[in-house]
Amino acid sequence: GPDRLDGFVPWPAEFARRYRERGHWAGIGLYTRLAQLAAQHSGRTALVCGDRRWSYAEFDRRVRAFAAGLRRVGIAARDRVVLQLPNLAEHYVACYALFRVGALPVFALPAHRRAEIGYFVGHAQARAAIVADREAGFDYRAMLRELQAEHACLESAIVVGDAQEFHAFDALYDEPLPAGEPVDGPDAGEVAFLQLSGGSTGVPKLIPRTHDDYLYSVRASARICGLDPHCVYLCALPAAHNFPMSSPGALGVFDAGGCVVLARRPEADACFELIQRERVTLTAVVPALALAWLESAARRRYDLSSLRTIQIGGAHLAGEVARRVPEAFGCRLQQVFGMAEGLVNYTRDDDPAELVLGSQGRPISDDDEIRIVDDEDVEVAEGEVGHLLTRGPYTIRGYYKAEAHNARAFTVDGFYRTGDRVRRLPSGHLVVEGRAKDLVNRGGEKIAAEEVESHLLAHPAVFDAALVAMPDRWLGEKSCAFVVLREPAPAPRELQRFVRERGVAAYKVPDRIEVVAQLPRTAVGKIDKKALRARLAPGAPVSA
Numbered sequence: 001g002p003d004r005l006d007g008f009v010p011w012p013a014e015f016a017r018r019y020r021e022r023g024h025w026a027g028i029g030l031y032t033r034l035a036q037l038a039a040q041h042s043g044r045t046a047l048v049c050g051d052r053r054w055s056y057a058e059f060d061r062r063v064r065a066f067a068a069g070l071r072r073v074g075i076a077a078r079d080r081v082v083l084q085l086p087n088l089a090e091h092y093v094a095c096y097a098l099f100r101v102g103a104l105p106v107f108a109l110p111a112h113r114r115a116e117i118g119y120f121v122g123h124a125q126a127r128a129a130i131v132a133d134r135e136a137g138f139d140y141r142a143m144l145r146e147l148q149a150e151h152a153c154l155e156s157a158i159v160v161g162d163a164q165e166f167h168a169f170d171a172l173y174d175e176p177l178p179a180g181e182p183v184d185g186p187d188a189g190e191v192a193f194l195q196l197s198g199g200s201t202g203v204p205k206l207i208p209r210t211h212d213d214y215l216y217s218v219r220a221s222a223r224i225c226g227l228d229p230h231c232v233y234l235c236a237l238p239a240a241h242n243f244p245m246s247s248p249g250a251l252g253v254f255d256a257g258g259c260v261v262l263a264r265r266p267e268a269d270a271c272f273e274l275i276q277r278e279r280v281t282l283t284a285v286v287p288a289l290a291l292a293w294l295e296s297a298a299r300r301r302y303d304l305s306s307l308r309t310i311q312i313g314g315a316h317l318a319g320e321v322a323r324r325v326p327e328a329f330g331c332r333l334q335q336v337f338g339m340a341e342g343l344v345n346y347t348r349d350d351d352p353a354e355l356v357l358g359s360q361g362r363p364i365s366d367d368d369e370i371r372i373v374d375d376e377d378v379e380v381a382e383g384e385v386g387h388l389l390t391r392g393p394y395t396i397r398g399y400y401k402a403e404a405h406n407a408r409a410f411t412v413d414g415f416y417r418t419g420d421r422v423r424r425l426p427s428g429h430l431v432v433e434g435r436a437k438d439l440v441n442r443g444g445e446k447i448a449a450e451e452v453e454s455h456l457l458a459h460p461a462v463f464d465a466a467l468v469a470m471p472d473r474w475l476g477e478k479s480c481a482f483v484v485l486r487e488p489a490p491a492p493r494e495l496q497r498f499v500r501e502r503g504v505a506a507y508k509v510p511d512r513i514e515v516v517a518q519l520p521r522t523a524v525g526k527i528d529k530k531a532l533r534a535r536l537a538p539g540a541p542v543s544a
């Protein structure tokens with residue numbers, strides 16, 4: 001309709017009609033779904049966070065009280081609110097309360113700093129932010145003060161813990177629930193939140209997901225994974241990430257009436273302790289974490305026999321690591337190849353072992369359209385490697401407020417260019433062979449090369465810069481920046497400090513910096529990143 005969120009690219013009417021007719025889009029809002037679940041599973045445990053255990057009824061009561069609190073502090077439908085919390089139950093309360101109000105969480109990761117959060121606030125014109133007081137030695141309140149000085153739109157902030165001059169999270173629960181509160185949530189066709197892209201451009205892209213499309217992907221995922229009220233899910237990855245949120249993640253587990261256990265830290269000892277204590281049946285990890293858990297001596301000290309499935313996704317999984325998982329943890333492996341833009345692929349429980357170990361799964365939906373094409377957008381022969389394009393009932397048609405970029409990131413007929421290079425097996429399973437997009441996938445954390453290069457280029461002594469992936473035994477990839485410097489040339493350490501002090505997440509600071517006289521160029525004058533990556537291959541000389 002004419003009153004739809006600015007900057008959202010809707011599905012064309014004939015697609016929307018089809019997705020509704022097929023029952024994919026059920027017309028139910030994300031909060032409305034929680035209210036149904038609270039009625040159905042009221043006494044069951046929904047969330048475990050530290051020593052706190054909340055039933056579905058308790059969880060829903062808090063969501064309703066917090067939503068009323070949000071309204072009191074002036075948050076209304078369609079307002080954008082940056083949500084940046086560590087793995088705490090408050091994350092889900094804030095999330096569902098915002099859904100109920102019809103306001104849009106903008107999901108940020110705890111690792112994000114002034115540069116990223118400032119960009120989200122400005123681009124989404126966020127009216128508020130919800131943060132923790134401090135975590136891992138960082139004071140989010142100090143960051144908010146700086147951001148409020150720069151962004152007039154950022155009117156208020158809500159802080160879990162010691163709130164200082166901001167609103168205390170717990171104070172928003174305070175008043176009794178107003179009687180006769182509006183029960184109608186937003187229309188399910190509306191944008192529910194803005195998710196982060198692991199994108200490859202200079203500034204991060206925001207992904208508008210609707211209630212309808214997201215709930216479809218969540219419920220279909222829960223079905224594929226066979227979730228039921230007895231499932232106990234350990235959320236070890238950052239809760240705001242799309243994988244532990246929706247594949248099937250916390251939202252899928254809630255949808256099945258199961259229990260979500262939050263791990264404050266992803267390390268093996270902390271997670272194994274929770275798996276043993278809560279009899280966890282399912283968890284999701286990135287390959288780097290799977291490897292760390294495999295190699296941990298703590299594995300033998302805990303009873304992990306409740307685990308039925310470990311999902312692995314987010315980055316390339318080495319065959320060797322895949323093979324060790326079922327044996328070491330006495331459970332199934334499920335590979336997940338997904339993206340916050342939409343498309344998610346899973347290996348299935350009844351897939352033969354070679355597909356579970358050697359493919360990244362097949363799409364959720366029969367209505368997920370897959371095209372594998374060459375550089376000219378022509379479909380490659382069946383079984384050949386090409387660029388993955390996709391369109392479907394839960395894959396976006398455009399990034400939020402990014403018209404120029406959308407023209408490149410989507411085909412004219414609405415297929416999303418994933419930037420991944422894949423081949424398709426006769427069974428329909430996809431194998432990820434590499435990527436064409438310019439990013440470093442550092443243990444599942446995506447780093448857009450251009451974003452880091454622009455931070456490096458802001459240093460007066462940096463004449464040219466190129467960030468590329470280098471192989472790493474633990475993380476799969478780390479980042480290496482090749483730089484051309486002017487005199488007086490700073491030391492590599494000084495450049496790393498410079499990038500960090502610009503207020504970017506620590507994982508984006510180049511792991512290594514190589515000073516070179518010039519950057520290699522391709523025939524058309526672009527920086528030859530392939531040549532740079534080749535220099536980082538084991539045994540290759542670095543400075544050419």
Ligand code: J2J
Pocket residue numbers: 196197198242243246247312313314315316317335336337338339340341344360418420432435446
């Ligand atoms: C290789 N590369 C993979 C895999 C993602 C479920 C699971 C993961 C994500 C995610 C997600 C991969 N093998 N198994 O949102 O719901 C790389 C691809 C992809 C990009 C998306 C979910 N699984 N990748 O990782 O938005 O390059 O989502 O395009 O963070 O991660 O990153 P992101």
